[in-house]
Amino acid sequence: MNKHTVSILVNDQPGVLQRVAGLFGRRGFNIESITVGCSEEAGLSRMIVVTSGDERTLDQITKQLGKLIDVIAVRQLSGLPMVSRELALIRVHVQPLKRPEILGVVETFRGSIIDIAADTMVVEIVGEAEKIQAMVELMRPYGIQELTRTGVTAMARGAR
Incomplete structure (x- = not known):
């Protein structure tokens, strides 16, 4: 299984981290690493999640994250120079x-x-x-x- 790094821009609101982590847990996706901190824009935080799986799994993760209300943007970094x-x-x-x-x-x-x-x-x-x-x-x-x-x-x- 390949490791994937995903950048998630979210509203800086209570409970957002719990909802993102809960999505991973409910879907059976493993979080190998997660960091969260402020972003370049006030009121938004950036989460960096490292997970593992095939391309289909990564696609599912991206689609499911995009459905969460407080998620502004999801970007797969693992396929890019980073x-x-x-x-x-x-x-x-x-x-x-x-x-x-x-x-x-x-x-x-x-x-x-x-x-x-x-x-x-x-x-x-x-x-x-x-x-x-x-x-x-x-x-x-x-x-x-x-x-x-x-x-x-x-x-x-x-x-x-």
Whole structure:
């Protein structure tokens, strides 16, 4: 099954996220990632949903979303040249002697150390989902104490 990224422009109203997520659930579509935030226009929010399925499933999702009252526009990004990013914060157990080793990995991935305590470090990494996953796997041997990831946010490249 292919992953698909869908951009949904919606009215910034209470319950819109619930209605969109409910549509996915009722239809048996899985949401792998969802991010919501303000858009370029006041009163509107943009949702970026990553889901999986074939082209028929994606077509159904697009049509069903278009029927919701608060949905202004639905755009499939996965078929277009696009930029996508995700953010992760990773709290890693670290012995003082291992700090330089971890710093080297973080620098290689263009990440940042955003907090250091006596026996932990919090690493921030931004990039495509594959880059985030690679960093997580490299941090596992050190002992991940906590991990949090945003969903994917994306935008088509070039002019609208």
